[in-house]
Amino acid sequence: MSDTFETQVVAWFERHVPRDWPGSVESMSFDEYVDFQRDWLQTLNRRGFGAPGVPQRWGGGGYSLHEQATIFSAGARVGAPPTDAFEVSLNHVPATLLTAGDEAQQERYVRNAIAGTLWCQGFSEPGAGSDLASLTTRAVKDGAGWRITGQKIWSSHAAHARHCLLLARSDPSSRRHEGITYFILDMDQPGVSVRPIRQIHGPSNFCELFLDAVWVPEENVVGEVNGGWEVAQTTLAAERGPIALPTIERIGAQLASLAASLDRDRLEEAPLSGAQATIAALIARHAAVRSLALDTVDLSARGADGGRLNSVLKIAWSELLQAVSGAAMLLARERVLAEPIPDNFLGYVSGRSGTDWLGSWAATIAGGANEIQRNIVSERLLGLPREPSPHPGTSR
């Protein structure tokens, strides 16, 4: 057996993944589960697997895109715990600060984020979801910093976050993306209040975030004042690349397991049952989606623009997740009706198919709702006419 990188990585996960961790998580409080994920993150960080794409200098693994894909796949195949509580810390923070932040910000925040400081994102507002550029949270200059007032929503992990990547309108006369500034907000101050929102599948992972004249010092402005929209693009780009691979791999593992469970007593010449035909079709579709995900890694690694395919991939994998978890649920039949509703999020493909199916709408709605992705695909990839502008005379 050759000692390839993949073999080593799989072996590492097999040695280090805690036994029967889903069972022990079910009885944990939210705080205990965050601590559990932090412990696992710190184990991953010993091999640079926690943030495999971030340079080693900052506590990441410094791995190539192909190696990152291998790491994500191996973890998924061996059923490793998620580091979901730290998704902003591990992805959005380095992607943003290492591209758009200054040296002081990088030194102060990136290493700690990867080591397990909890971050959240403050972008969406009740009136600004898909249309993020219409946000109205106000930032007013006040001496050596800013006072910020407003409300954010769908802010994942805000309940326990130390810091927040925050967008606010700094130019009162602007209406769209020209007058927005990107801030690093310290969550531990009066004026910040957080209200968790329960999600349809049970956990309360995201929150409303109320900001009442909260303070941000000047050195926590990321990029230029009123130049926050461009900086935000680097944050949104963190959701692309090999990040979909763990979920795609877990979907594949689940399909293989479903196929095996339907295999008993099947005679060679017997016609396929409806369930078998459904699973075979999903296995075929999964192969295509996985192929597409690997293509985006290949293209990015070659320096070619993987962006062309990212919106296509997002639509494809999120809707595959919905289809597979839905099929798994129907195959489980009445057994799924006795599954308890969880408080903790065990990942998109936890094997509790009722929960997984309901949770799949996070994939089709968040990260740029699939309707928006379809606009992007048709306009930027096929060149079809763009949507009419919301404010004629201004840029979109």
Add this chain to the structure above:
Amino acid sequence: MTHRALRYPGLRDVQEDVARAAATLFSNEPDDVFLGADHGWWAATVSDDLGGTGGSLSDIAPMIEEAGAGAVSSALPWTVGVVVRMLCLSSDDRTAILLRHIAAGRLVVSVPAMDGRRLAGEIGAIGTEDGVDASVLALGPPGWLLLPVIASGSPSLAVLGPDTPGLGTTPVHGFDVSRPWTRYDLHHVRLADAVMVTNPQLFSAWQAALGITCALDSAGAARTALTRTVEYSSARQQFGRPLGSFQAYKHQCANALVELTLAQSLAYRAVRAVDTPEELRLGLACAMQSTRSATAVCETAIQLHGGIGFSWESGLHRYLRRARTNEILVGGEVTAAMLLDEVVRP
């Protein structure tokens, strides 16, 4: 928008050159069944010592896709993708002679439309003294036939020439208007003197080979259908603006691009997996997925062309017919069963 824009983005430069050359040639002679043969393309995967150029399927794959993109009659796709590949499993001198003739473009072999394993099962196990009785619809002009059988207990292919006693042929003009189809009627056809290819994994190898061929062909057909739809979306105006500016129209185009991208990605990955441990699983997966995705794209193209789409004259139906046909050839229950087997018992 040119066809170029919707090509698979992972093509290597040399594959893009091949695709461009094929597009030019195929557009000139869409009805020539032997097209590509005198350019040596049919010889691409035949070894040097048999008069070929000893290349891989990767080299010729864009050409198979172009055949679908043009919905042309050329036998190149199934000749290179299936016939040559299957005959290369044999080390018999007589198959070597056949390969020479094929490489030189002197010989077209038809492949049955029914799944190989199912057809062999319906014919029943054949002993050396038995005669085969069957009526086989096949893709290809009247002439030679590659017939899956279970001969002396082993999965086999019989190569039957037009002079075979008991073999009759009738051209069939049916659903797929873009390719030649023939009904081969076999009456007590003895296999004792036929050229035979035997291999324990023959039927799954056949399914994967035909699967990859149809996947590429379908991906090409779908690419043309979507390209024409995008062109139409800007050319045609109603209610004072282009059709493509309506979001419902736009989103159907986006869905079609998602399906096209999936079809292309998996087909070319399966091509790269040939002669590796992944070949069977990916060949079967693209047989199902690439053909189904392509049909979905061609369906959308008809709908988004409105009344024009429903006219014979527009020619759009050729792609839909071809895509659906490919799906029927390889995207059905036999492939699904083989794929499940491969996933559960790799």
